[in-house]
Amino acid sequence: MHSGANRELSGGFPFSGEIVGESAMTASNEAEQRFERIRAQLKARLGSEVYSSWFGRMKLVELSKGVARMSVPTAFLRSWINGHYLDVITELWKQEEAGILKVEVVVRSATRHTAPDLEAAPLRKVAKQAQTTLSSGTTLGASKQERAPLTRTTEPDFRQNVLGSPLDPRYTFASFVEGPSNRVAFAAARAVAESASSAVRFNPLFLHATVGLGKTHLLQAIAAESLRHNPKSRVVYLTAEYFMWRFATAIRDNNALTLKEQLRDIDLLIIDDMQFLQGKSIQHEFCHLINMLLDSAKQVVVAADRPPSELESLEPRVRSRLNGGVALEMAAPDYTMRLAMLKQRLASAKHDDASLDIADEILEHVARTVTGSGRELEGAFNQLLFRQSFEPQITIDRIDEILGHIYRTGEPKRVRxxxxxxxxxxxxxxxxxxxxxxxxxxxxxxxxxxxxxxxxxxxxxxxxxxxxxxxxxxxxxxxxxxxxxxxxxxxxxxxxxxxxxxxxxxxxxx
Ligand SMILES: Nc1ncnc2c1ncn2[C@@H]1O[C@H](COP(=O)(O)OP(=O)(O)OP(=O)(O)O)[C@@H](O)[C@H]1O
The missing domain is CATH 1.10.1750.10 (DnaA protein, C-terminal DNA-binding domain)
Structure with missing residues (x-):
């Protein structure tokens, strides 16, 4: 986390805090009082039952430069409030503060922390499912803030509109460890991110690897780097499951056309976990979308746990379109890469707490013994850090005991x-x-x-x-x-x- 400087709100309310999540921000008393009055009026207008269903957990994030920004805990709440109550909230804010130009509801993604624990891996997946990013940093869901810290190179962006969420700022090319098992994929990813949209070369770029080998990290790095190169470009990162959910809710709320128009208007589409795209009509929409983007020379990047030809649940025409570009596999990291990942995690942890340290021989031992994916290493590292805090003289034998279940199974425990x-x-x-x-x-x-x-x-x-x-x-x-x-x-x-x-x-x- 990084500290943000005190800022002066346009309405003259002092506002201080960090730019990491709404929990880190404390709106001034005066702003809070205004928000309280708005809440009371909402309750009076809508009745306490409706109020508590939709607004009970809404909080004020920021009142700044004519924008009133509030947060809710889920993407679903956000989309419901936007769809049904945005007008009334805007009207109430304008009554409170004539200078309000815009009212935004964002998802409190950055506040979802879980303990550093190996069993948390499946949870990360869920959080990942609900991510989308547009160039303007827009949100539909929660982000992967549960992951262990890697170096942050950019600040999360809280600007919002209809689609998208901030990318996880830790997933950059700089924090991605390159080596023989992912070199080609890494080079292709960089080329895509750095090329202007007119110079599309690998299209679609399809990356595949088994779990935890860095697909999401690389995809998000592509998005972040593309935006860095060309801040005006429209970049969308989303998982296949989230794509499905977006369409399902858009159809239910009768605004599928708007969604399609928004998606049509993008320069770079990045889809994660393609193996989860299901359903005939959704696949039809997806196929239509990528055909349109590819035909207009817009870049498409897709990742899945297997090559396109093995995605049996996909309609043949979707498969064939995905097969028409470049498919690259990423394999498990070797010892040198694993050690580099551990060292990088330690450097990042030390950045937050300079008193932390783990001896080189311990890192080397873990890099030698935890031979699976980046996610296993992440789990092992989190365990190490956690144990070190109350067993500073930890021995290699003790580490083997603690991490034994990772060595034995090669994978965190799976719940059935x-x-x-x-x-x-x-x-x-x-x-x-x-x-x-x-x-x-x-x-x-x-x-x-x-x-x-x-x-x-x-x-x-x-x-x-x-x-x-x-x-x-x-x-x-x-x-x-x-x-x-x-x-x-x-x-x-x-x-x-x-x-x-x-x-x-x-x-x-x-
Ligand atoms: N080459 C790498 N360099 C740095 N970190 C890595 C690398 N590979 C994996 N990781 C880290 O391992 C963790 C898991 O990676 P990630 O989520 O990107 O995997 P994935 O391939 O998308 O997995 P899944 O298929 O389960 O979605 C992340 O914290 C990521 O940063």
Whole structure:
């Protein structure tokens, strides 16, 4: 994190804090008082039930240069408020402060921290799913702030409009360790990021690798670097799952046309986790979009866990379009790269806390023994840092003991959907058959939605796959369940505690 200087608001309210997240910013008392009055008026106009459903967790981030910026915890809340209440909020702000030109609602992405713990890996995936960036730094969802710190080279951008979110500023070319296993992919990524849109050479550029080998890091570095080279270019980074969700909600809210127009108007489209793109109509939209971009010589970059020819769930025409460019594989890092990654993480951690240190021989030992992906190394490093804080004289034997499960399995523990279903069913005293059935009684709907939610946050499974595992439901049903539980748990402490308890039971089981 970096400290931001005190600033003077246009309305004359002093405002100080950091530019990392709304939690880091403290709006002045006067601004807060105005916001409080707006909240009270919203409650009076809409009734306390509607108010608490949509605005209960809204906070003031900033009042600056004619812009009132508020934050909410989920992308869903943001899109709902924007779609239904932006006019009324704008009107109320204007009554409070005539100089307000614009009202923005952003997602509190930077405040989602999880403990540095290996089991957190699947959670990162969920956060990643909800990311989109436009050149103007616009948000649709949460960002991957849970990741361990790498060097920040840019400040997060909080400007918002209809699409997109700030990229994770730690994912840059500078923080990406290059070596024999990713050199070609790295060079292609740089070439794409540095070339003007008129000089498109590898199109589409398709990067593939198994989990945790740096695809997302490289994709986000492409986006960040392209924007650095050409700040006016329109860059969109999003995951396939998020693309699906955007279309599903746009269709539901009758604004698919607007979304299509926004997507048509971009210079660089970057799609992550392509293997999760499901559904005929969504694939049709996607195919249409990339055809249009490729035909107008706009760059498309795609990443997946396998080459295009093996993406069986994709329609043949989407596959063939992806096959028409350059496909490059990234493999696991060698010892030198692993050591460089660990050293880089340590340097970044020291940047935040100069008292931290880990002996070279320990880093070398970990680089020799944790031979899998960047994500495993990240997990091992976080464990090391955590242990060092209360075992400063830590020995190599002790490290082997702590990291043994990574060495043994080569992968963090995986939670299974069956275990989630079993544990949730037992907790709520329903049978697994009922959980998977079509019964819609409240006593069954809630456990079913909780189980779907936990499946999404505790496993790397896609929404369509979770839908299949819950009695052949559609992915939009799963998405609805995830959003519902996410929103309810923010307002309902008992539910939040239940979820925490279930998480523990499930993790103990894994
Ligand atoms: N070559 C590398 N240099 C620096 N960091 C790396 C490298 N490869 C992986 N990492 C780090 O490992 C972690 C996992 O990488 P990332 O999320 O980019 O993997 P991924 O290939 O997208 O995985 P998944 O398929 O699960 O989405 C990140 O913290 C990333 O910064």
């Amino acid at each position: 959907i069956e275990d989630i279903q079993r544990i949730v069913a037992r907790h709520y005293n329903v049978s697994k058959t009922e959980l998977l059935s079509n019964r819609r009684t409240r006593t069954i709907v809630k456990p079913r939605q909780v189980a779907m939610y936990l499946s999404k946050v505790l496993t790397p499974r896609s929404l369509p796959e979770i839908g299949r595992r819950f009695g052949g439901r559609d992915h939009t049903t799963v998405l609805h369940a995830v959003r519902k539980i996410e929103d309810l748990s923010g307002a309902d402490n008992t539910l939040a505690q239940e979820l925490e308890l279930l998480r523990r039971l499930i993790n103990d089981q894994a």
